[in-house]
Amino acid sequence: MTDISSQTSFVAKEFKTPLPPPASTTGLLGWARANLFSSVFNAVVTMLLLLLIVWVLPPFIRWAFIDAVWTGDNRDACLPKDGQVVGACWAFVRAKFGQFMLGSYPYDLRWRPELVVGIFALGLAGLAYEKTPGRGRLALFMTTAFPLLAFWLLYGGLGLEVVETANWGGLLVTLVVAVTGIVASLPLGILLALGRRSKLPFIKIVSVVFIELWRGVPLITVLFMASVMLPLFLPEGVNFDKLLRALIGVALFTAAYMAETVRGGLQAIPKGQYEGAASLGLGYWQSMRLIILPQALKIVIPGIVNSFISLFKDTSLVMIIGLFDLLGSVQRNFADANWSTPSIAPTGFVFAAAIFWVFCFSMSRYSQYMERKLNKSHRR
Template structure:
């Protein structure tokens, strides 16, 4: 008795395009903006708010903006002509253009700024390959970036050797100070924070007590207090006649402050690792440092990537607080130039602050997006 088989597919069916109503901008808007009556109402409210804010902002930043000029009179001139010092309503980008060098380098000598540019190029050349997973020799790359580069950068920026002119750190300013403080803070705070987190979970009472006291003390005071102590009070505890650079004091203060917060972030990751991972490592006969370095920490750090990057972003923005100890980062230099009588106009402060905000946003947004990329790349498929 034979079986009657009408049809047997021997190959996969080819994919068909989505129905016309399910693709294109109209379909996207219907699904995301007008799916329900409530969504439609909220969409119209959002569009009204955006129109109220975006259109005047666009006019202020682009349409009515003054892009060129040599003093404040250009920022008091309407594009159509006529002097209106108090009535002009456009951004003064001419001020930003004129002061751009100070915003980037502070009072670093103009003829020596090539050294800062060279350091920036070296930093980018070493950082980008380290961030791209496909580029080989990560160990050598990290060695050059975190150990060799700081020494070379110090020699180039400070000078006083190899025929380079000495440039005192009080002359540093602008984005140079912001990036220098952030880079050193990141490089120091992550390993120090890991050690503090391990120390807080240690079974040795003295190590645990020291770690807890340090973390809770630093986290219990604002960064301004830490910077003030590092700049003003720390020299009082040094031997007579001994002192060190104010910029170095700020580096120490920022690094220690960030490491205390980093320690708590890492400790959260350590506590999230199942107990079985610790027991499995012990069953293999691994030592404490082998267990942490090969088993526990790689998993813990992967879990807390958002918290780590959030700490980095917060530290990057908090560098503006060095203004309290008479150091001028990007925001400090921008504010300092508001007092220049040649550029005193109603639009100067807003233009300078918007420029500083855009620079901070670009760096913070870049760190945020890269952290998302790393989370997706290291995702092992565990959904919570």
């Protein structure tokens, strides 16, 4: 008879060191196989896109960098000479950079908007970094004192020379309209979303009418009404600044869309959360502030950021009412006879597109970071 111990001698008495995963599933090769060539359709689409990139990218690089003109004082620098191929006219952007950023703001006073932008950038960076000391106090400063400080520095008064908003322009106007719209539309949108879900008929009807009215018209119509039609309904001698009218119109328009985004988050919260808040003896506003809204806003972060990005791009529409944002300032400088060449228009548009892309991409990436952070904390 065979010894049983000899039959079981192959049993391992300790764990073996696990083998590394196949090379085809890790690294760049594994990522490409999983994301770009996971099926026949994906492989075909990937190859077509690669062919498109190979067809478009080299000519663009040659136009934007190799054949580009980087220095010059006038249009002569960007005109072809002796059959020379001329690409982008970055000399035009360098010459007009101050106007692209600040419009017609007086040159000797440009330290004021530069100081405002510097404080805003530092404050935004401090709020984005989680370990910033006194982050709560910084948030309070940025939402209360900073807007007043920024208006005083930009407009003037109280010892500073007044600069009318008609002289503002460029990226400055884009940031003023976008930031004001973002800051004002979020709390107003939350209140409208709560009002639409209210059990009080009057509040619900007012909220519904407001939301549907503003969502039913395009932003260009809102800006036109705010700039042209609104003064007709005001008493004689009463008038509002054109930029202020645009800010109010943009904020109200964006708030209506924000309300529907937030309402979607509120509807996604299970009924048990509301019942749990009531069982703890919390009132309506306490339960909303402490339990419901934090969860709802976390759910709709992509929708909120999407509204912010859309608003940032839509600021270019203020050009129709005589306000020159970044894109408007770029287009206005095309009429400068000193720089009139065929290459300045595509160069200016590419420059404006790059600025818009940087801001929009930054907002998108930060929102994704916040989503991952909140999901990790929720899993804990």
